[in-house]
Amino acid sequence: MGKINFVFYSMIFLVSVAMAGKPTAEEENLYNECDKGNGKYSSCTKLIEILSKKCDSGDMIGCSDLGYILGPKLGMREASITPYEKSCKAGIAESCFALGTQDIGLRGNIKKAVINYTTACEKFTDQKKLFKLRSCALKVALENCLRDEEEHDPVKCAIEAFEEITDKYNANSTKE
Incomplete structure (x- = not known):
C-alpha cells in the first residue's frame, strides 16, 4: 500500500499543477505556505475555507483543488x-x-474505480495524453x-495493475 500511496500523491501533485487555473495572489501565497509547512497550518485552513466557498459556488476546479489540499496535502483522504x-x-x-x-x-x-477511470479516460484531452492513456489502461486492467474475481482478490489484482501501469507510464514519461 505504501507504493500506491506514494504514486497517488506524486500523480495528484503533477495533475494539480497541470490543471491549476490562475489562482489569486492570496491563494498562491496560502498554497505555498501550506505546501511548504513552515508551521503555517493556519494557511492551510484559510486555503480550505477559500476553496470550499469556490466549490460551493460551483467552481469545479476549486472543488478539485480542495480535494487535493484535503487529501494529499493534509492526509484527510476521506474528506477529499x-x-x-x-x-x-x-x-x-x-x-475522476x-x-x-x-x-x-x-x-x-x-x-467504482472502473467508473471513475472510464470518465477520466473519456474526459482527458490529447493535451494530457499520458494521463488519458493511463486512465484508459487502468479501466481495462x-x-x-473484476472478470476473474472468483479466482483471485480483485483489490490485490487492482493494486498490482495500478503499480504496473504506473511504472510503465512513468518510464515512458521520462523518455519524452
Missing part, C-alpha cells in the same frame, strides 16, 4: 472524496482519476480484475 466526486461529476478528469486511485487504495471499491 466529496469535493473530488463533485468535480468528477462535472467532468473534471483529474478528479484521483477518485479512481482512492477507490483502489482507500476504499477497495474496484467497480480493472475490468479484467
